[in-house]
Amino acid sequence: MRSPALRHVLTHLITPLLMCIGMGLAYMGAFVTPEPNHLPVAxxxxxxxxxxxxxxxxxxxxxxxxxRTVATRADAVHLLKSRDVTGAYVPSAKAPELLVATAASDMGATAVEKVFTPVAAEQGVPLKVTDVAAPVADDPTGQGLFFLLVAVSIGSYASVAALGAAGAALAMRVRALLALGVAAVVGGIGALLAGPVFHLAHHDLAGVWGMASLYSAGILLIGVGLHTFLKRWTTLTMMVLFVMLNFTSSGGLFRPELQNGFFGTLHAFWNGAGFVEGARSLLYFGDDGLARTVWTLVAWLLAGVLVTAVAALYERTRAVRQEATAPGADTASAVSEAERRARRAAEEQAAKEAEEEAEETVGV
Structure with a gap:
């Protein structure tokens, strides 16, 4: 292609077009046709x-x-509050009852109702539906935590461009510390949104801040480390990891039992699922299962630390190699003016690419 400007534009169009394909496949594959897939009931x-x-x-x-069958209604309530089942049917000739926990999944509760309502109708009696764990009135569908996940995720991966591109001149140690500071701020914004602004969390706001900060720190450290190797392709990679695969497997809209096996499997260990399920445990289920979800977020944080450490080692090795090949003091005067101009041009190009990357990320 003869026109460098046209080639430059076409290269930058690759990212949004791949995002279009990826988002379509991920979101439509995960959300368009939800149906029970080994949905647990009692x-x-x-x-x-x-x-x-x-x-x-x-x-x-x-x-x-x-x-499965359980001996008593109390046993069924326990299973619902530990999220081992999505619904429990209490047979009765006169007043059958369906127990659900909409705080765990409003869509799951709806799916269970569709299963057992016809059963009661065949008996000619109405089905009583009892919600043993309802979300707060400010979040009637229980999906507010999913949108909180979206907000915290965007604040995290969008900050990677600033830390990775604009902060490329800083030592990796400084960038990592900045990433942890940004994570604390993003977590604070998430806590404000969940508490005083939209009232999703009526208690344990400090715990929500801690989980949001931990979740954000994992994303930021992974992104800052990957930027050393991927440069402008970091944005696309972050979108794949923390949007396409993350939001779809989080369980915020549909529990894994309402999705295909791929997204259901990701739900077991992906960080978005860890945040959403951990927040549910904290706010609605008396910390049941909280430890496991926190360890999931810790594992992603450790992955971020590892990626950042590898990137720091690579940058340090590269700097040593460049110093070894740089001209000494006795040959410095021999460097031609053309070479100096070439270096300045390379630095200006790098700065321009960093600015374009930041703008592209913000645009996305």
Missing amino acids: VVGTAPKAKVFAQTVKDAAGDKLDV
């Missing part, structure tokens, strides 16, 4: 009639449901 009762009923439901649903 039937209350130990009598043979209850076990036969549970097996009948299982046979009719196939792989869509995983049906």
Whole structure:
């Protein structure tokens, strides 16, 4: 291609076009056709009639449901509050009851209602639905935590461009410390949004800040470290890791039992799922499962520390190599004016690319 300017523009168009493809595949693959996939439910009762009923439901649903029986209603409530089941049906000839926990998943509760409402209708009696763990009135669908995840994620990966590109002249140690500081600020913004602004969190706001900061720090350190190697392709990589695969597997809109196996598997260890499920544990389920989700976020933070350490070692090795090949004091005068101009041009080009990268990231 003869025109450098045209080639430059076309090169920059690669990123948004790949994002278009990736976002379409990820979001439409994860959200367009939600349906039960081994959705765990329980039937209350130990009598043979209850076990036969549970097996009948299982046979009719196939792989869509995983049906178990529990002895008492209290056992079913415990399973719901530990998020081991999505719904529990209490059979009764006069007043059948369905137990759900909408704070765990409003969509999951809706899916369970669709399964058991026809069962009660066949008996000619209304189905009573009891919510044993409802979200706060300020977040009636329980999806506010997902949008909090989006806000914290954007603040995190968008800051990578500033730290990686604009801060390229700084030592990696300084960039890493700045990343931790930015993570604390992003976590604070998230806590403000969750608390005083939108009232998603009526308690444990400090815990929300801590989890948001931990989540953000992992993203920032991974991004700052990757920027050393990927440069302007870091934005696309961050979008794949922390948007396309992250939001879709977080469980914020659909629990993994309502998604295909790919996103359901990612939910078990991806950092967005760790943040959303951890926030739910903290706010609605008495810290049940909180330790596991925090360890998930810690693992991503350690991954960020490792990537940053490798990048620091690479930059230090590269600097030593450049110093070894640089002209000495006795030959410095021999460097031609043309070479000096070439170096200045290279520095200006690097600064321009850093500015373009930052603008591209903000635009995305």
